[in-house]
Amino acid sequence: MYFIWKAVDWTAGAVPRAKSIFLLIAGFFFLAIQGEGMQYTPVRFLSSIILALWVERAYRSGKNLFLVFSIAGVGATLVLLFSPDQGIQFMIGTLLYFTLCQRNPRKGLYPALILFCLFSVAAVALGWRLGEFKYFVRIGGGALNFPLLFSLTSVIVLLYVVFAGAIAIAAYRNKQLDHPLIYLLALALITMPPAMGRCDPGHIFINTIGAALAVMVVFAQHKVFSVWVRFPLLVCWPSFTSRRYGQIKRSQCHFRRWLRSLSVILKLLVSTNGWRCECTGRWSQAKEFARCTLSLTFLKENGFPMEQRCSHLWDRVSASIPRSAAYEFSPAVIQEACSRPITFPKKKSETCSAIQRVLFSWLRTGKGDALLIQRTCARR
Template sequence: MLVFSRRRLAALAATATATVLLLLWLPYRIPVQPSLSESYIFGFNNHAGIAIIALGALLSALIAWRAPLQPYTGLTEQPLPKSALHQALAATLLVNLCLYLLTRRLDGFNESIYLVDRIKLLLEGKVIYRDFEFAYGPLMLYGPAWLCRLHLPVGDAYNLFWIAANLTGVWMAFKTLQWIDAPAPGRRLLFVLLVCLSLLAATSTGLNYSLIRYILPCFLGLDLYRRLAPINRPRTQPPVILLALPYSLAIFLVSPEVALSFVLGISVYLLLYGHLRLIPNLLAYLAALSGIGIAIHLAQQAGYFYTMNAFRTGGLNFPIIPGPHILLFLLALGFSSIYAAGQICRRHPSGLLMLLAVSAAGVVGALSRCDQIHTFMNPLGLTIASIAIANQYRSFGKAFRYATLAVYLVIPTLIGAPALARSFSRAALPSLFAWEGNRTGTALDRIVFRRMERSLGPTLARIKFDNYKTFATGHLPADLSPLYGYPAGTQFLAPFGFTPSRFGTAHTPQIDEGYFLEDINLINDASVQRKVAEIAAHPERPLLILPGREGSCVRFGDRAMIRSLFLVPYNRPAQHVGETLNPLCNYILNNYELKLPDTPMRYGYAVWQRRTPPPA
């Protein structure tokens, strides 16, 4: 535990204040690259904001360099009992099974719509990253696809893999907290927080928000740390150092940005504490880095980093507004920087330092789309380590733990609960309608229609109700062409997606959605031009579009959403109009014309036909 003089404390306070003040002013003065994001609309440069925060963290580390060290004299908590793990696994299994049963008929719900659709493309023989966009590691698709060999439906195979991943993530979180080699009062509370956040994320039904994606680098990093020789007893250990290669590849199977953060962190940590002055260790280190470099090159050639590189242009970013969770994150980053400085200057390796190393680069992602879930989960090693470090300061550590619990779990749950309840009630409708069959005018029909009518009015409510009923009580026909007034076997394009139920997937080879699913991850000019080129390549194919969607490509910024996420007033004027998607809408409006309006029998989709060129 570092001890600070008044002068050092004053310098740290001045650094923190200057960082926050600069964050409120400077990023709005630096031009922003056009992208689909709130940051672009309001003129906030996240790259500048991240640079300011990184500079503040570096200054904090320099101020704390060689500060006096005092042994920690607080109470140490006993290791987590296995009963805590058993209870967490049981709760995870129960919640996951309930969510599975509720959304089973939808073939995807919320985040899993994207994943299930990509799995279906994979099973059709299309090549991941080359033939369709995918933002995550291949295991998220190949795992469920392999389970389909057991003759399981795609949705069931996905959910089985998703449940297994969630249970594995809870077990890894338990082991990670067990392995922390520092006094950690509040270890139980931290485990409860991780499990509860995992359960909250499970309501998205997405593997991409599964705990395993974020805890895996922490788990593997600590396992490698425990195998390394102590700093005061150097020995040759090439097999241990070479583990960096398979561990990195394992994380690349799950997530590109998390894996790159792990590679960077493990490289620096081994450089400092891997006893590389011994030639066998140095050769093993270089061999591991060479293997990782080759893997990254091959992955780049395969298009593995396509979506991650698109996000680097600023897509889906939020302004870094000093709301409660941002201030708490900055405090955690400050703790971590100070702790890392104290350990490195004394050449003291530790498990907490390993956690900080493998998650440090995750700070960039956390401060890009900087809502609560990303600032907590993206650099999860930093989150865990900062709580353990704060705990060394007794009463302050306790306050920090409970503030983390309130800001990252309690408040988001209370704010999001009504919307979540509405979403799940709508998700249950297809199952309820299917249960009552083709009967009309039932009590359920009247209740659902009245609720829709109150929010939409009678005309829109009738259209939406009929769409739900049509989809729930029947299957998509084998050939959709007659439904839309075209000869049998006609191929269609759906540039904004095709979801008859408005929830899950309704994937059919007859309808081509292109490289991207709907407009998901269509976040910069290059990706939009790719979508336009796909439409231009098939002028003979009609377009299926929900009414009004072809003219809704301009965004004006959502201050209400920013206020609800950051819990602070936000009234800045928009600096730009979000026109990233505009070339897509303009191309459709300039080259296509409406042929058939939407009807419930067509699942609410209108048909657009290529304009006939005027005679010469």
């Protein structure tokens, strides 16, 4: 919430209806956190905006440019390691803003930008080495929910993007591109692909939140357009909240499954001969099984096909099992072993439970056996 307040304070300040802007953004993230957890926290999607606004304020205040952009480079590295898309957004957006939008650039700006580029290259290399960009490769093939099915909420949120383009054109015609709001528009421009890649109200808003914030700040200063600041509160959020209610109910189910997984952890940690632990590393194995249990249940509830569930299980388990036993848990083996329950329509719900029993058997025995997998998964 502090990040949201600082973003509104540094952009809106004493602008009328600044509290409405804060409540709109904070209310959206509160609903997202209730349904989605830490994946959609304000820290992730506002860290690059806060860092960009700080850099712009430090640039205007006359601070040492090499110090400012060195801090910006370190901050870009941390943001990229936390959320790769936000790190790339900050790096490219900063270069666009300070190279194309400055009417009277300060002396030493371009050498400082070269230093920032070096930090950015090092950050990208480090992120690539740590595997931070695998997600980009996985979803880089196009829209995740094509064809697009727009709702009233989606249309209203997309109007903010259209208005942002109009603001950028007006700033260009009035020669006022060197403005903090244009910096926010530059950041939002970089994250338009993920916003349109999964074109629902939530992903559009969080990936273009800089543009939405800039539009709300501009509209709040004009009585004719100020209705657009509070209009989403009256139209969008009731329907948005009604959909989130179902997610809140599902989160309660996830909590109950977590309690069941906790009981599994206790069974694995405690041997049958009293409270004595027999196997070293059993704690990490138990946690891995609990994570796989929750992940597979989530994939099944959201309609993921069997192939993706097997592939997901393989990705989660292959990092922890011995290399000698890795081939026995390949996706093809698991899929073939679990294909029998799928042939019975009434037994489809047991597919994930069969996979979980396979993983549980491996955790108890410490080794994999293809015949054991088939016998376990064939059990109905």
